[in-house]
Amino acid sequence: MSTETLERVLAEHPFFKHLQRPYLELLAECASRVRFNAGEVIFRESEPANLFYVIRRGKVAVETFAPNRGPIIIQTIGEEGLLGWSWLIPPYRRRFDARAVELTWVIALDGERLREMCEKDHDFGYELMKRVADIMDQRLQATRLQLLDVYDGVRS
Amino acid sequence: MAGLPDPMVPSPLRVQRVRRETYDTFTLELEPANGADGFSFAAGQFNMLYAFGVGEVPISISGDPTKPQTLVHTVRSVGAVTQAICKLKRGDVLGVRGPFGSHWPVEEAAGGDVVIVAGGIGLAPLRPVIYYLLSNREKYGRLALVYGARTLQDLLYNPELEKWRGHFDLAVEVTVDTAAASYRGNVGVVTTLIPRVQFDPLQTAVMVCGPEVMMRFTLRELEARGIGPENIFMSMERNMKCAVGFCGHCQFGPTFICKDGPVFRYDQIQAFFAKREV
Ligand SMILES: Cc1cc2nc3c(=O)[nH]c(=O)nc-3n(C[C@H](O)[C@H](O)[C@H](O)COP(=O)(O)OP(=O)(O)OC[C@H]3O[C@@H](n4cnc5c(N)ncnc54)[C@H](O)[C@@H]3O)c2cc1C
Numbered sequence: 001m002s003t004e005t006l007e008r009v010l011a012e013h014p015f016f017k018h019l020q021r022p023y024l025e026l027l028a029e030c031a032s033r034v035r036f037n038a039g040e041v042i043f044r045e046s047e048p049a050n051l052f053y054v055i056r057r058g059k060v061a062v063e064t065f066a067p068n069r070g071p072i073i074i075q076t077i078g079e080e081g082l083l084g085w086s087w088l089i090p091p092y093r094r095r096f097d098a099r100a101v102e103l104t105w106v107i108a109l110d111g112e113r114l115r116e117m118c119e120k121d122h123d124f125g126y127e128l129m130k131r132v133a134d135i136m137d138q139r140l141q142a143t144r145l146q147l148l149d150v151y152d153g154v155r156s
Numbered sequence: 157m158a159g160l161p162d163p164m165v166p167s168p169l170r171v172q173r174v175r176r177e178t179y180d181t182f183t184l185e186l187e188p189a190n191g192a193d194g195f196s197f198a199a200g201q202f203n204m205l206y207a208f209g210v211g212e213v214p215i216s217i218s219g220d221p222t223k224p225q226t227l228v229h230t231v232r233s234v235g236a237v238t239q240a241i242c243k244l245k246r247g248d249v250l251g252v253r254g255p256f257g258s259h260w261p262v263e264e265a266a267g268g269d270v271v272i273v274a275g276g277i278g279l280a281p282l283r284p285v286i287y288y289l290l291s292n293r294e295k296y297g298r299l300a301l302v303y304g305a306r307t308l309q310d311l312l313y314n315p316e317l318e319k320w321r322g323h324f325d326l327a328v329e330v331t332v333d334t335a336a337a338s339y340r341g342n343v344g345v346v347t348t349l350i351p352r353v354q355f356d357p358l359q360t361a362v363m364v365c366g367p368e369v370m371m372r373f374t375l376r377e378l379e380a381r382g383i384g385p386e387n388i389f390m391s392m393e394r395n396m397k398c399a400v401g402f403c404g405h406c407q408f409g410p411t412f413i414c415k416d417g418p419v420f421r422y423d424q425i426q427a428f429f430a431k432r433e434v
Contacts, residue, residue, distance in 0.1 A: 059342075061337065061343065063337055069336075070336065070337065071336070071337035072334060072335070072336060072337065073334065073335045073336070073337055073339060073343040074334070074343070075343050075344040075348070076331075076341075076342050076343045076344060078342065078352065079352070080351075080352075099337075101340055102340070138348075141347070141373065141376075142344060142345045142347060142348050145345040145347060145369070145370065145373050146333050146334075146344075146345050148369055149306070149333070150275065150276070150366070150367040150369045150370045151275065151276040151305060151306040151310060151333070151367065151370075152306065
């Protein structure tokens, strides 16, 4: 896929919505299109986190392994979701496993290059940070609700 | 309710069928033990079910409002009374008074999109809405059901969920809070599904029922999607006793859940919904 097409695809993704054109161009330069088959492992816990993914089609399970319980899905991320932000936070290592649940198309972005770009251009960095912070906030809220285990025992 | 004249006196109903939904939740189909007529009700209303010698509890009607011959309730066993009800077998008799309370605005929602958000047993009072919408499909725009439960084993109405999923004009999104790696469906809390649903925020009625915390999180998500509080309806299922506004047990701010609710329009309870003390 040419960078021009990638730029268009990125522009349509909610994560990059209304991002200025020059920034999209920058992003497209470090983006590539990747396909994962159903069941395929995308990354594993504690691996270096160089890439992050925006999901175009399909579904990804974020998993962890618990002794005596085996692998557990913590959440699934579907179309238009974003997978992975460990590329942004030292020590840049994966915290979970990720596996394609079904045939999944993603755009993979080179996190290392993005970090460099963010350092060089703080306006771009800030714009990207705001968007990642928004995703983190959504995940945090979801995790809080999950922790409350609201369906347990009685209606709460 | 036709055939149940005095709202304070339970009428006897006989269990015709019991369906085990999950390990702790059962659906009962009831018919009058004394040959009385069927039960008209509006989607969202509830009855007081009396397990003889044990006690009485409010339970939503979970059946089809267009089929009033049979009264249907889905009950989760959480304490003495619900446990007694869940143990009933075909032929056993239960005391029923009702129907009580306000209903979901299914008619008012005609001409727009409808989104149903259910958590856990909260799907029970919303099932009559789904029946109604599907039998009047042409009156509505987009229809979506967003349903969350704790685990796969807690999902209610599995055969029907499958059937509804097969409807090309009803979007069904189901999620569970946690699952083993072999599960191929959605995992995550119910609020994570809301951004996926397509609707016109200005022309949409959203009907929500579930644990109160889940409803609070859902409200925030709906707000983020541009839905106004006047278009959000929620069923408040705090506990009650008399069901007719006498005893004050279910007072909720300036309202009584039993007679002003259980279904409220969010802007009418917004001021005191999130308050801890009400
Ligand atoms: C309008 C309305 C509609 C309802 N519809 C249904 C329904 O369709 N199906 C269903 O299974 N249940 C429904 N309920 C809840 C049901 O009434 C309670 O579960 C029941 O009263 C519990 O009685 P019990 O004797 O079995 O348990 P109890 O011993 O009274 O209670 C067991 C535990 O459940 C808690 N509890 C009881 N009632 C509630 C409640 N309403 N909200 C939160 N926690 C509660 C108690 O605090 C206690 O911890 C509804 C409640 C209301 C108010």
